[in-house]
Amino acid sequence: MKLGILGSGMIVKDFLSMVVDLPQIELKGIFGTERSLKVMEELKETYKIEQVYTDIDNCLSNDAIDTIYVALPNHLHYSFTKKALEANKHVICEKPFTLSYDQLVELEMLASSKNLVLIEAITNQYLTNYKKIKEELKTLGKIKLVECNYSQYSSRYDAFKEGTILPAFNPKMGGGALMDINIYNIHFVVGLFGEPEAVHYFANVERDIDTSGTLILEYPDTKVVCIGAKDSTSEIQSTIQGTDGSIIVKGATNVVDAYKKILNKKETELVNHNSHPHRMYEEFKVFDEVIKNRDTEFAKKQLNHSKTVMSIVEKALQHAGISLG
Template sequence: MVRFGIIGTNTITEKFIQAGKQHGQFELQAVYSRSKERAESFASQHGARETFTDIEAMAANPNVDAVYIASPNAFHMEQAVTIMRKGKHVLCEKPMASNRREIAMMMEVAETEEVTLMEAVKSTVMPGFLSVQNHLHKIGKVRRYVGNFCKYSSRYDAYKQGEVLNAFKPELSNGSLMDLGIYGIYPMIVLFGAPNNIKANAVFLDSGVDGQGSIVADYDDMEGVIMHSKLIDSHAPSEIQGEKGTILIPNISEPRDITILYRDGTEEKLDYMDEYLPMYYETAEFMRIVEKKETQTNNHSLEHTLLTAEVMEAARRQIGLMYPSDQW
């Protein structure tokens, strides 16, 4: 069993717990919240045995093996370091931290303490994405990757009424690029590596964060196009365009229902087993590498996390989005 503590009592944490309970070795041990009442209510609702209002106390608890962090982005680094220095493994929600410098610090602590550190990006360990990798050769030379994730934020209505919630606060290292753009960037890095350079654009909100934006990534013989927004919905699929055909991915954040359209007019539906909730796969992969005493996985490595952070930081420099923890 891997006994989890969790930081964050929100919707994404509830999805994580639901997915984790599909795994026979997952056990919810502890809940942290700044509010004792909130911690106890959440623990009771989801069957956790212990509650904490002090992160160091939870990290020191011998009944906790690993901690899932789903707090605001600006808190990830400090919380993860506190936990890892107590010898506990960390599964940290994306983006792993505010910038490349913080991620490098987290990686150093993980190596020193010999614990597993993993960014909770679910897409690249889902069966659909693995199937894309296995069939990528069928479309010939790839000339363009399009990662499109535009989703109207449920918090944008409040913003338009004058209430700035966490999703739109620069002091919490938030915004469209960090929240949604990463879903397009991370698979691009896994499939094609780091680009030679990028060009970024953004639409800013008065709160000081990007509401939407785009990135064009330059590779030697192809390009990557990233589109992200919290202000609008897009129903266009993401695509990998090759000289012999195109792979259509309806939802880049949860790759499923994937089709190859060939130049001769034929189609191929990619066949693969996908029987669990989307967050199950990242949780299972994390638990696997913890059990095997490994540090990372081929499709979901700290190198991928670092390269993705470099692309996002380069984009933020170009659009002029700086967070309090940045040291530019």
């Protein structure tokens, strides 16, 4: 993969700290605003990135780049992904893919028309621990209840309360607890159980944005609660309860560091099969293979998953009376 990175924020710095362990990924360029130029120059020097760009068209015209990693603020995902696809680049886009289901479908059609790989960077779907959980669901009997709680007080909430609206709490920029933090829980659940029959979102709404909320997903025999909060903190944990046992994931659903398996009348087992300590390693290892092989069928399968998630997000926001963008 010959990669061009769009963005220079925390997620990019986190990615770059890991990508040294994937030497098959060549860092061809990084794009950002003039305001971010100093940061990008420092990243270029530290991680041996070949070029720094402040003009997106110059970046996309670089024939040495075959793939673009979109790691910009949420509201820019759609427009920059579209530009990259139009420039005949494969695209890996950070979550949330877009701000609407229709935008995602449009991008999917564009990628398909050009035989390009379009895929969402959502870590839990590629973690070995997560894949093992999916395999072990059958040992839990009939799944009855699932609870995912990802609640983490945001320092930006202090500014928000004082009237400073930063992107994380700006409805026009795709902010809010559902899009920023609870969406990991949605991906976690959808990857295990598919599309639910009903969606309800009970949100704490301040200045037209959800600062926290409880999402209810209804399946025929299973009830799911996904809690996401940026205005309060709790123990971050997910539990899958079945008639024959349960699985407990300590920590966030985008990391899945390890999990406990508790079967009825048996000793608790602590399980960790992840192949690398960094949550982004396994997904980008897969992405490199998918792009090298131009595996658009795999990308299409993952896009179907992403579309299910986006459909749930739209229904949830509609139920809570929240409008984004």
